[in-house]
Amino acid sequence: MPSAEARPVVLDRREGPFGEVVLRERGDDFEIIANGCFLMDTSDGRSERLLIDAALAALPAGRRDPALLIGGLGVGFSLVRAAADPRWGRIAVVEREPAVVDWHLEGPLGRISAAALADPRTAILREDLVEHLRTTTERYDALCLDIDNGPDWTVTEDNEGLYSPAGLAACRARLTPGGVLAVWSAQPSAAFGEALRNAGFRAVRAEEVAVARGVPDVVHLALRGR
Template structure:
C-alpha cells in the first residue's frame, strides 16, 4: 500500500498567466498554475517518448526545439538520444527555469549544463514568429493538449495557422511531435491536412485516458 502524503507548497511565484506554485507530495513535485494541476515528476514516460519518437527518424546531429521545459523529462531524454545535436528549449516562466537550479534539477538530470542546450525565456509563438531558425524536430509540451491550453493564446498553435507556422520552422524532412493528455480527433485531422504521415502513440496512465503523442512528418507540398 502506498503511503499517503500531505502536499506541501515549497514555492510560489507570479507567472505569465497567474500564480505558479511548486508543491512537494512525498518524493514527487507538482507544478500548479492558478490552482490547476499541470504536471509532476511521478513518471515521465510520455514526455520522454515525445522526444525519442521525434528524433528516432533522424541521424546526428539533429537540431531539436523543445517547447516547454516543464519538470525536465523531455530535455533529459534529448541529451541522451544519439541523434541529438543542438537542443533549443523555449520556456516562458522564470519560476520554472529557477526551480531547475533547485528542487527540479534531479529530474532534468543537470541537462541545462549540457553545452548543446540553449535555453531561452520566451513565449513559443513569439519565438516562432520572430526567428528564422529551422529544426529537424519540434516537440511541443507547453499545454495539457490541443484542447486544454494553459492560456487562451496558446490555442493558435494547434489551429491551421499555428501548424502552418510550425511547418515553416521544420527542415524538409523534419518531425513535429505534440504531447496531449487526451485524444483530440479534430487536431489529428488538422495534422493530416497539413502532413502526409501522421501517427499516434498512446501511453497508458494509472487513471483515465492514456497520454497521447502525435507525430507528424512530410508536410504536403
C-alpha cells in the same frame, strides 16, 4: 497523476507573466500547477520520454546531428531524455515562465535536470513558444511540444493559437524538410489529427502511453513533406 495519499507542500508560489505558477512537493515527487490547473509531476515521465524518442525515430534515416526544439521545460524529463542521447545535435528549450527556469537552475528541480542543462548542446530560450515560432528564423529537425495538457486543454487562452491553422503553419515553417512535429497530450484528439493534415503535414499518427486511471497519454506525430 500524483498519488492522493501524501499531502502536497507548496515550495514556491509566484505570479508570473501568464498567471500563477506553483511548485509543490508531494511525498517523493514534485508537481507544477499553473493557474490552478495540474500541469505535470515527476511521478512517471514515460510520455515525456516518448515525446523525444518517437520524434527521433520518425526522422529520415541518415540525418546527422538533428536540431531539436523542446517547447516547455516543465519538470525536465524531455530535456533529460534528449541530452542523454548523443544522436541529437543542438537542443533548444523554450520556456516562458521565469519561475520554472529558476526552479531548475537554482531550485529543487535541478536534481533532475542539472546535467542536461550543463550539456553544451543545450540552450534555454526564455520566450513564449508561439511568439518564438512566429518570429525566429531558426529551423529545426524536430519540434517536441509539451506546454499544455493537450490541444483541447490549454493552460492559458494564449496557447490556443499554437493549435490553430496559423500556429501549425508556423510549426511547419520552422521544420526542415522531412522534419517531425511531436505534440504531447493528456488525451487523444481526432480533431487535432485532422488539423495537422489540413495544415499540410503527412504521416499523421498518435502513440499512446497507458496511465493508471483514465484515458492514455498521447504523443501526436506528423512530418513535414520535402
